[in-house]
């Protein structure tokens with residue numbers, strides 16, 4: 001063999017070797033990619049174990065009727081007859097749905113506070129759902145100066161959140177993780193002489209023995225034109241889960257996954273204590289704290305979108 005021939009042979013061998021290495025390298029990287037995809041699917045299944053959940057059961061017309069019932073009692077301002085009546089009505093409705101009810105009594109800034117706590121087992125709660133049942137003493141956002149001196153009806157601000165919690169009490173399956181439903185007093189009296197915001201939820205959190213894995217507050221969620229953005233202070237992982245539950249039910253038009261408002265609300269005392277909490281609220285409501293916050297501004301469809309979403313999110317929680 002002469003020199004040029006050896007060079008040609010060596011070149012051919014080198015080329016073949018390169019092709020072989022290339023082939024195996026490609027096959028190996030495809031296998032790795034496949035394994036990575038399989039791992040991602042397994043993780044997604046673990047995070048969302050119920051891909052085909054039982055059909056959501058939430059009677060939105062019943063929830064709407066519960067808004068009308070609360071408004072018919074009159075303004076549920078602290079100390080009023082309607083305030084005591086709505087509490088007794090709630091207790092009766094919750095007990096007939098199989099929940100036991102405790103009234104938590106305390107005093108803040110010289111005012112008696114009555115929170116209503118509903119549970120189905122003796123276990124510590126893993127999920128706490130909350131809404132305020134009081135309405136504001138003055139409709140001080142009303143354009144009419146006479147209306148400003150009186151309380152408003154609180155159909156969306158007050159009654160809507162209570163209605164969704166009450167219908168969840170009737171419709172949630174019994175085998176969910178332990179849930180407490182808490183109806184907070186005295187949320188809505190801030191910037192009034194001798195009062196502050198969120199007094200009831202502050203009492204509740206002060207006395208809470210075992211922290212839940214999450215607290216979710218619903219407030220002003222009945223607006224017929226409902227757009228619920230991420231609330232800025234809320235726990236980002238839990239709000240993401242809830243908004244994904246909404247999207248999976250076709251409520252992505254209501255639950256919009258971008259931040260808008262930053263709220264002081266009944267989730268605040270939980271966050272201050274290090275408990276992951278989310279505020280579900282549409283603060284873009286023209287009739288807020290006015291005499292026009294009436295049931296015709298609220299829709300069964302909106303109450304249903306929020307109720308179904310929470311129903312699904314809770315049913316998907318695993319111990």
Ligand SMILES: [Zn+2]
Nearest residue numbers: 136157188289
């Ligand atoms: Zn309010």
